[in-house]
Amino acid sequence: MHKYLDFLRNEERHILELIRQLVEIESPTSDKQQTGCLAVKLREVFEQYTGGKAEIVGNKQNGNYLRGHFGNGMEQILIVGHFDTVHPIGTLKRNPFKIIDGKAFGPGIYDMKCGIVQAIFALAAIKKIGVYLNKKVICFFNSDEETGSAGSRQFLMEEAARSKYAFVMEPSFGEQGAIKIGRKGVGTYNLTVKGKAAHAGNCPEEGVNAIEEICRQVLYLQSLNDYPKGISVNCGIITGGSAKNAVPDHASLIIDVRASRLTDSEILHKLISNLTPVNPLTQLRVEGGFTRPPMEKTAASQRLYIMAADLMNKHCGLSLPEAVVGGASDGNNIAALVPTLDGLGAVGTGAHSLNEQIYIDHLVPRTALLAALLEYC
Numbered sequence: 001m002h003k004y005l006d007f008l009r010n011e012e013r014h015i016l017e018l019i020r021q022l023v024e025i026e027s028p029t030s031d032k033q034q035t036g037c038l039a040v041k042l043r044e045v046f047e048q049y050t051g052g053k054a055e056i057v058g059n060k061q062n063g064n065y066l067r068g069h070f071g072n073g074m075e076q077i078l079i080v081g082h083f084d085t086v087h088p089i090g091t092l093k094r095n096p097f098k099i100i101d102g103k104a105f106g107p108g109i110y111d112m113k114c115g116i117v118q119a120i121f122a123l124a125a126i127k128k129i130g131v132y133l134n135k136k137v138i139c140f141f142n143s144d145e146e147t148g149s150a151g152s153r154q155f156l157m158e159e160a161a162r163s164k165y166a167f168v169m170e171p172s173f174g175e176q177g178a179i180k181i182g183r184k185g186v187g188t189y190n191l192t193v194k195g196k197a198a199h200a201g202n203c204p205e206e207g208v209n210a211i212e213e214i215c216r217q218v219l220y221l222q223s224l225n226d227y228p229k230g231i232s233v234n235c236g237i238i239t240g241g242s243a244k245n246a247v248p249d250h251a252s253l254i255i256d257v258r259a260s261r262l263t264d265s266e267i268l269h270k271l272i273s274n275l276t277p278v279n280p281l282t283q284l285r286v287e288g289g290f291t292r293p294p295m296e297k298t299a300a301s302q303r304l305y306i307m308a309a310d311l312m313n314k315h316c317g318l319s320l321p322e323a324v325v326g327g328a329s330d331g332n333n334i335a336a337l338v339p340t341l342d343g344l345g346a347v348g349t350g351a352h353s354l355n356e357q358i359y360i361d362h363l364v365p366r367t368a369l370l371a372a373l374l375e376y377c
C-alpha cells in the first residue's frame with residue numbers, strides 16, 4: 001500500500017482539482033441535461049486518468065450513466081458510485097467550492113463526487129505505478145441513485161452478479177470514516193381508507209369516519225417499531241377529510257419502513273400489505289413495498305472489511321470502524337449478489353445540506369486503500 005500512498009501524496013492537488021471540476025457541474029437527479037453533461041465529462045476524465053475505456057449508458061428517464069472498463073482478467077471487481085445530487089441548480093452559488101482549514105466544501109462533494117474521484121485516482125495509481133491486476137475492474141456510475149436507482153438498478157445487479165467483490169464509493173460514516181457493512185432496507189407504503197360521508201350536524205350516525213379508522217391504523221403501525229432490532233415504521237404524512245362539518249369519507253397515510261434484516265423486511269411487508277380494518281364498515285387499500293432490500297453483513301463481506309481495516313491500520317495508523325446505518329444506497333441493491341463494502345468514499349459531513357464538506361487529509365489514505373483492496377482482494 002505504501003507505493004500507492006507515495007504516488008497519491010504527490011497527486012493530492014490534482015485529486016482536489018478534479019473534485020472541484022465535478023462539483024462545479026451541478027447535477028440534480030431530475031436534470032437530464034446536466035447529469036448528461038457530467039456523464040460526458042466523467043467519460044473523458046476516466047479515460048484520461050486510468051487509460052481504460054468508458055461508455056455512456058443511455059437512459060430515457062433521467063440522465064445517462066457511465067460504465068468504465070479497466071484491466072483484463074477472468075475475475076471482475078465492481079466499483080459503484082453515483083454522480084447525481086439532491087441539490088437543485090443554483091446551490092453552487094450558495095455553497096461554492098472552497099477550501100477552508102483542511103476541508104473542501106460544495107454541493108454533492110461528500111455524497112458523493114469525492115468518492116468517484118477517489119475511484120478514478122485509485123485506478124490511475126495502479127496504472128502509473130505499473131501494477132498488473134490480473135482482473136477486470138468495472139466502474140458503474142449512475143445518476144438516479146438519490147431517487148432510488150429505478151433505471152440503473154438492473155444494470156447494477158447484472159454487473160454485481162458477474163463480480164467477485166463490489167466496492168461502493170458512498171461517503172463513510174462518522175468522523176473516523178467508518179465502513180458501512182450493513183444498511184437497512186427501505187420501503188414506502190401508501191394506505192388509503194374509504195369511509196362514508198355524512199352531514200356532521202344532521203345525520204352523523206349515517207357516516208363512517210375514515211380519519212378515525214386511519215388513526216387506529218397509525219397506532220397499530222407505530223407499535224411495530226423495534227429499534228433495537230433495527231425495525232422502524234414511521235407514519236410520516238397523513239391527510240384526510242374535506243370539511244369541518246362533514247364526516248370524512250377518505251383519509252390517506254404514507255409510511256416509511258426500514259429493517260436491518262431481510263427476514264424482518266418480509267414479515268413487515270406481509271403485515272402491512274394485509275392490514276385489516278378495525279371498523280368493518282371502512283375499506284383499506286395498501287400499495288407499496290420495499291424498494292431497497294436490507295444490505296446484511298455476510299461472512300465474505302466481513303472478511304473484506306477486516307482486510308481493509310488491517311491495511312488502514314498497518315500502513316496509515318488509522319482505525320477503520322464498521323457501522324450499520326439506516327440510510328440506503330446502491331449497496332442495498334447488490335449486496336445479496338456479491339460481497340460488498342460500502343462507504344469507502346469521502347470522510348466528511350453534511351450530506352444533503354448546504355454545509356456539505358470533506359476532510360482533505362483522508363483523501364490520500366482512502367484512495368490508496370481502494371487501490372490496495374483492488375490489488376489484494
Ligand SMILES: [Zn+2]
Pocket residue numbers: 082111112145170171329
Ligand atoms: Zn449517495
